Amino acid sequence: MITINGKEYELSGKTVTEVLEALGYGGQHVAVELNESIVPRAEYDKTVVYSGDHMEVVRFVGGG
Amino acid sequence: MIPSREEMYRALEERHGKELQKKLSGAAVAVCGLGGLGSNIAVSLARAGVGELLLIDFDTVDISNLNRQQYFPEQLGLPKTEALSETLRKIAPYCNIRSAQVKLNEENAPELLADVPFICEAFDRADQKEMLVGCILEKMPEKYLVAASGMAGIGSANTIRTRRITDRFYICGDGESDSAAGLGLVSARVMVCAAHQANMIIRLIAGEFTA
Numbered sequence: 001m002i003t004i005n006g007k008e009y010e011l012s013g014k015t016v017t018e019v020l021e022a023l024g025y026g027g028q029h030v031a032v033e034l035n036e037s038i039v040p041r042a043e044y045d046k047t048v049v050y051s052g053d054h055m056e057v058v059r060f061v062g063g064g
Numbered sequence: 065m066i067p068s069r070e071e072m073y074r075a076l077e078e079r080h081g082k083e084l085q086k087k088l089s090g091a092a093v094a095v096c097g098l099g100g101l102g103s104n105i106a107v108s109l110a111r112a113g114v115g116e117l118l119l120i121d122f123d124t125v126d127i128s129n130l131n132r133q134q135y136f137p138e139q140l141g142l143p144k145t146e147a148l149s150e151t152l153r154k155i156a157p158y159c160n161i162r163s164a165q166v167k168l169n170e171e172n173a174p175e176l177l178a179d180v181p182f183i184c185e186a187f188d189r190a191d192q193k194e195m196l197v198g199c200i201l202e203k204m205p206e207k208y209l210v211a212a213s214g215m216a217g218i219g220s221a222n223t224i225r226t227r228r229i230t231d232r233f234y235i236c237g238d239g240e241s242d243s244a245a246g247l248g249l250v251s252a253r254v255m256v257c258a259a260h261q262a263n264m265i266i267r268l269i270a271g272e273f274t275a
Contacts, residue, residue, distance in 0.1 A: 029194035031201065031211075033229050038201040058227075058235050060193040063216040063243035063254075064101045064186050 004055045012051040016044040020057065029060040069158045076113040084270055085113060091269045092116035094180040096168055096196060098123075098144040100249055101212055102186030103134035104258035105265075106148060110156040112266055117152065117159060118180050119145050122167040132251040170199045177204065182268060184261050185211035188243070201233060210264045214238040215257035217247035224253065226260045228275040234268075236260035 001008040004023065011019050016032055016039055032039040033056040039047050049055060067075075077085045091114050095102045098121035106117055121144040125135045139147040145163035152161050164176055173196065177183060183200060187193050193211060200209050214237035215224060223238040237257050243249050264275070 029190040031194065031197050031229070031233075033233070036230055038205070038230070038233070040202045041198050056227075056229050058197075058211075058213065058229060059239060060190040060197070060211075060213045061216075061240065061242035061244070062188060062190045063214070063241065063247075063249050064097055064099045064188040064193075064212060 001051055002049050002053045002055060005057055011049060014049060016047045016049065016055075019049060019055070020044070023057070025057055025059060031058040031060075032056070033058075066157055072156075072158055073113070080113070087269050087271075088113045088266065089115045091182060092118065092180045093182040093184065093265055093269075094118040094120065094177055095184045095186055096120050096177075097186035097188065097192075098133075098148050099129065099186065099188050100132040100251070100254035101215075101258045101261065102184065103144070103148055104132075104255050105184050105186055105262045106152060107134050107155065108259060108262035109265065110152045110159050110161075112262075113156070113159075114266075114269070115160060116180075117161050118177075119148055119152075119161065119163040120166065120168055120176065121145055122165060132249055132254045168196060170195060170203075173199050174203050177207070181206075182208045182265050183210070184265060185209065186258070186261070190242070190244075197233075205232070208232050208265075208268045210234045210236065210261045210268075212236045212257050212261055214241045215254050216241040216243040216245070216249050218250050218253060221253060221256045224256050224260060226264050226275040228273070231273045234264050234275060236264065 125139045145165045
């Protein structure tokens with residue numbers, strides 16, 4: 001199980017890109033933190049998440 | 065006659081305590097984007113006695129800004145950097161205000177933000193928020209960053225909150241209310257979000273790292 005924004009998901013073995021797609025963040029503007037480290041955007045495709053990982057996804061919407 | 069630097073400092077010390085005021089007066093904060101969030105953040109930080117503010121925006125004051133941004137009708141057409149500097153100098157005459165009328169991008173951000181430890185992301189567009197936040201987190205991991213997402217409309221102010229992502233990256237807002245979804249940006253709710261950002265910056269300056 002992977003914890004994403006406080007909820008658990010069965011997404012072990014997936015890349016960050018696949019996780020974002022699965023959770024409906026595909027094509028959206030985000031920042032991703034995995035186990036207290038920021039995942040660089042260029043590494044979403046090659047970073048794999050494993051059981052026990054904690055991930056935070058920040059989605060940016062317009063307005064300021 | 066405006067009060068002397070010493071009188072202003074003493075008044076701040078009386079409100080905030082000696083220890084906190086020393087930290088605030090010694091701090092430098094960059095505000096990236098001087099719209100509804102940034103102009104309100106800058107006013108809060110200047111009033112709190114933050115020693116140095118770096119204001120960054122490429123734009124000029126437009127009539128559509130006046131519903132929520134800290135500008136005056138007589139300032140229409142002025143660069144926001146200039147208009148806001150003018151207002152902040154009235155609020156806090158001894159604050160060291162620097163500004164850059166430039167569009168921040170991944171190339172110029174590292175140099176422009178080099179000597180400022182605390183940064184507020186206060187842009188309007190989602191793609192620009194993602195760009196700046198990504199750039200700071202990847203290229204300047206030593207910075208403290210407080211960003212914002214989701215403050216449009218007149219929904220409950222109680223849904224706007226501060227989330228800690230790491231001990232150097234915090235995000236304020238409801239995460240949902242998108243100005244592009246037809247919800248206008250309204251002064252009060254934008255100010256609530258700006259106040260969350262300014263408060264988190266003050267907490268970080270004070271050495272408090274929880275949201």
